[in-house]
Amino acid sequence: MYTQSFNVPDTPGLRSVPLAPSTESAESQARFDNKIDADGKIEPQDWMPEAYRKTLVRQISQHAHSEIVGMLPEGNWISRAPSLKRKTILIAKVQDEGGHGLYLYSAAETLGTSRDQMLEGLHSGKAKYSSIFNYPTLNWADLGVVGWLVDGAAIMNQIPLCRCSYGPYARAMIRVCKEESFHQRQGYEALLVMMKGTVEQKAMVQDAVNRWWWKCLAMFGPPDADSPHSAQAMRWGIKRISNDDLRQKFVDATVPQAKVLGVTLPDPDLKWNEERQHHDYGQIDWDEFWSTVNGNGPCNKERLATRVKAHNDGQWVRDAALAYSRKRQTQAIKEAA
Numbered sequence: 001m002y003t004q005s006f007n008v009p010d011t012p013g014l015r016s017v018p019l020a021p022s023t024e025s026a027e028s029q030a031r032f033d034n035k036i037d038a039d040g041k042i043e044p045q046d047w048m049p050e051a052y053r054k055t056l057v058r059q060i061s062q063h064a065h066s067e068i069v070g071m072l073p074e075g076n077w078i079s080r081a082p083s084l085k086r087k088t089i090l091i092a093k094v095q096d097e098g099g100h101g102l103y104l105y106s107a108a109e110t111l112g113t114s115r116d117q118m119l120e121g122l123h124s125g126k127a128k129y130s131s132i133f134n135y136p137t138l139n140w141a142d143l144g145v146v147g148w149l150v151d152g153a154a155i156m157n158q159i160p161l162c163r164c165s166y167g168p169y170a171r172a173m174i175r176v177c178k179e180e181s182f183h184q185r186q187g188y189e190a191l192l193v194m195m196k197g198t199v200e201q202k203a204m205v206q207d208a209v210n211r212w213w214w215k216c217l218a219m220f221g222p223p224d225a226d227s228p229h230s231a232q233a234m235r236w237g238i239k240r241i242s243n244d245d246l247r248q249k250f251v252d253a254t255v256p257q258a259k260v261l262g263v264t265l266p267d268p269d270l271k272w273n274e275e276r277q278h279h280d281y282g283q284i285d286w287d288e289f290w291s292t293v294n295g296n297g298p299c300n301k302e303r304l305a306t307r308v309k310a311h312n313d314g315q316w317v318r319d320a321a322l323a324y325s326r327k328r329q330t331q332a333i334k335e336a337a
């Protein structure tokens with residue numbers, strides 16, 4: 001459905017935005033600018049403007065937090081999956097999300113920010129993570145819809161990041177997207193099975209689609225006109241496609257999938273626009289989005305409390321690993337003496 005072959009433009013967009021020149025080093029700045037203009041990769045050892053570094057740390061750490069917090073709404077269904085097959089798939093999926101978080105924290109660490117600093121940001125509520133994970137998964141149909149729509153939206157956003165200008169982020173995203181593609185397909189397949197079931201099962205799927213649709217559209221971030229970071233991030237080749245364009249691609253891709261599934265997307269304004277060659281869609285509730293982003297969604301407090309508790313409960317593992325590493329170091333010094 002969404003694959004690595006999803007095309008993105010060859011050149012970063014919004015050319016009119018300047019490269020935010022730095023006063024740090026004109027020569028280094030020129031080398032950086034040339035590389036960005038040639039669509040090359042910036043690597044950790046390369047000089048980069050502080051604003052570029054800061055933007056990457058912000059985006060990659062938010063992304064990592066989203067993967068880790070994203071394990072929670074699905075993880076609590078592992079014990080209630082309806083069959084052994086579904087349980088196995090769900091365990092693999094939740095584990096994949098944990099792995100994605102780890103690749104991304106590692107990518108952000110190459111920019112000089114420690115994992116502890118990033119986790120401190122998450123646990124204190126200062127750092128953001130995706131709005132979508134602050135909504136509850138009420139029943140099994142929600143798990144299918146999270147795979148189909150939430151992971152579907154995530155892939156749409158993340159495939160262009162495989163060509164991001166920062167090498168470690170781009171390379172991490174290649175594997176992440178392959179796994180997300182499996183996540184999306186397993187969700188869609190689970191829903192196809194439910195839609196062949198009883199009247200009640202079909203109603204559950206429709207109800208879940210009704211509750212998740214608008215929240216998935218908001219996941220792409222504020223409209224381009226209200227997105228403070230987009231223009232500069234696109235100029236730097238970090239973002240390749242704008243929030244609104246990705247949202248539109250997602251709507252266009254999802255409409256035929258909904259038809260095959262036999263569900264109605266809950267938007268009376270959703271219709272094909274011959275002139276634009278895209279679907280028109282209705283108004284997203286941005287007040288609700290910002291309220292959720294700012295900590296007042298239905299599950300924000302619960303999600304953070306669960307994360308903080310898991311981190312604190314794991315302290316003994318970190319202590320034990322450190323003690324073991326110190327013991328080995330002491331032994332090595334003794335042997336060398």
Ligand code: 3HC
Pocket residue numbers: 058059062063064066067070097128129130131132150151154157158218219220221222226227228229230233239243293
């Ligand atoms: N949820 C929470 N905050 C959001 C958001 C969302 N859905 N969309 C935007 N925001 C925040 C931004 O982080 C920014 O806040 P900040 O200034 O405090 O950092 C503010 O709203 C303004 O938005 P911008 O559009 O200007 O910000 P960006 O240019 O960073 O674009 C983004 C936002 C499109 C989410 C971009 O950061 C991005 O592409 N990130 C990488 C992908 C990612 O993080 N996806 C999250 C989902 S991961 C996932 O779904 C896991 C999977 O397993 C399902």
